[in-house]
Amino acid sequence: MSPVAAQYQRAVVLHGPKDLRLEERVSWPPAHNHAQVAVQSTGLCGSDLHYYLDGRNGDFALQAPFVLGHEAAGVVTAVGTGVKNLFPGQRVAIEAGIMCKACNYCKAGRYNLCKDMRFASSAKTFPHLDGTLQDRMNHPAHVIHPLPDHCSFEQAALAEPLSVLIHAARRANLAADQRVLVFGVGAIGILACALANAYGASQVVAVDINQARLDFAKSNGFASQIHCLPMADKPKTTDEQLRRAKDNASATLSKFNEPDGFDVVFECTGAEPCIQMSIHTAVAGGKVMLIGMGSRNVMLPLSAAALREVDIHGSFRYANTYPEALKLLGSGKLRNIEKLITHRVPLEDTARAFELLSRGKDEDGNMVIKVVIGPSSS
Incomplete structure (x- = not known):
């Protein structure tokens, strides 16, 4: 033989x-x-x-x-x-x-x-x-x-990053009629917006420093409102940095006409200023989900979180999410996701x-x- x-x-x-x-x-x-x-x-x-x-x-x-x-x-x-x-x-x-x-x-x-x-x-x-x-x-x-019958190979390739957001959404107890703010509209941020919409959020808004990506998010229905953060020189002191984050958060909430903040904030950038802003843009009793991986050591305005009972949750990868991710991808509920x-x-x-x-x-x-x-x- x-x-x-x-x-x-x-x-x-x-x-x-x-x-x-x-x-x-x-x-x-x-x-x-x-x-x-x-x-x-x-x-x-x-x-x-x-x-x-x-x-x-x-x-x-x-x-x-x-x-x-x-x-x-x-x-x-x-x-x-x-x-x-x-x-x-x-x-x-x-x-x-x-x-x-x-x-x-x-x-x-x-x-x-x-x-x-x-x-x-x-x-x-x-x-x-x-x-x-x-x-x-x-x-x-x-x-x-x-794969479900109506889920393409390309859509199924999105199941992994979508799983990251499903896991985060579960940790945040994301539910219908909540107001959601997303920092960062790269692929993960866009998926966060899409998932919040699929879960029935009453409002989904997005913040970034890239106007073109924000325009993409709005024109394709991922976010109803957008805000482009102003570029500025790096703060010279920690106090200045924290003060600027609070001021930018206040301006952001004013832009969206939500002075009290949002129920769930998905932080998808990993950038220290956005992480700081996320605490100030969450409503009292709201949740901040730390999804973006970037700055290793971050100075946080913890008193602002503690006094308003803002929960700050870490979120790492995912567990037992693929069936839901694939079902969603094949359902058509993630509008324009392709x-x-x-x-x-x-x-x-x-x-x-x-x-x-x-x-x-x-x-x-x-x-x-x-x-x-x-x-x-x-």
């Missing part, structure tokens, strides 16, 4: 800052309780961009070449032994995190806090776990989710995709919000 010839596939491998290489690799069959997925769409996000530009994302530095990408969907091509919930030909979304399922956090349903979590395309653990910028990917079946995807490129042009995301504009001057990598063109 002649040996079975090895099958090969292509992967985009990061070797260092701005050092992406299209490589040919052996395509192995899926192991026990794993499935193989032919990746059809991968959305790029901020953490991917940090790895591409700097070879690190915060404290997590590249220690060996690995594959980026974790917002993905595709088609099951094979299943390993023990897999009962998936079958070849099935359209699916890939949840990138692999939890231990044994620790107290996992048992309590908070697996996003699992200390032994391995996350595809993150350099936190070593050996690194390759992400989805490859033709095919083997992944545990229990974190692969079937417009979030502004650019599409094939796998072999991934380096160009990262450059587009880095610049924020394409060669024709068009705004870049979300770039999706498709399969190889060959």
Whole structure:
């Protein structure tokens, strides 16, 4: 009997800052309780961009070449032994995190806090776990989710960032008829607006320093009102910084004719001034959700939060959100959500995709919000 010839596939491998290489690799069959997925769409996000530009994302530095990408969907091509919930030909979304399922956090349903979590395309653990910028990917079946009939691969690639917002919304107890303010209208901020609208918020407004992105948010119905923060020199003292944040918050509330503040504030920038403003723009008894990752150490006006019982919640990744995310994406309730995807490129042009995301504009001057990598063109 002649040996079975090895099958090969292509992967985009990061070797260092701005050092992406299209490589040919052996395509192995899926192991026990794993499935193989032919990746059809991968959305790029901020953490991917940090790895591409700097070879690190915060404290997590590249220690060996690995594959980026974790917002993905595709088609099951094979299943390993023990897999009962998936079958070849099935359209699916890939949840990138692999939890231990044994620790107290996992048992309590908070697996996003699992200390032994391995996350595809993150350099936190070593050996690194390759992400989805490859033709095919083997992944545990229990974190692969079937798509609804009316959910496209591109929409399903949004399930990962949408899950971040669903998790935050659950922590905020977001409900119908609440008033919502969103700081930052990048991809995450737009999804925050879309989700708040889908949940029946009575008012959704957005704040940013980028007028073009704000105009996009309003013209596509994600936010009913927008406010562009004025650019200014960096404050010389902490007192000046905190005073400016309060003054800017007051001007923002006046702009929206909401002097008492908003029920829920989604802070999606990670910028210290916006985090400070978020406390002042929340209504007494309201909630601030810290979603954006940016400033590591922030000076907060805690007395302003404590005296008005403003709850400040951290929010990290997500847990048990994919079914709801995919259902929403296939339902049509996230109006105009497909417009979030502004650019599409094939796998072999991934380096160009990262450059587009880095610049924020394409060669024709068009705004870049979300770039999706498709399969190889060959």
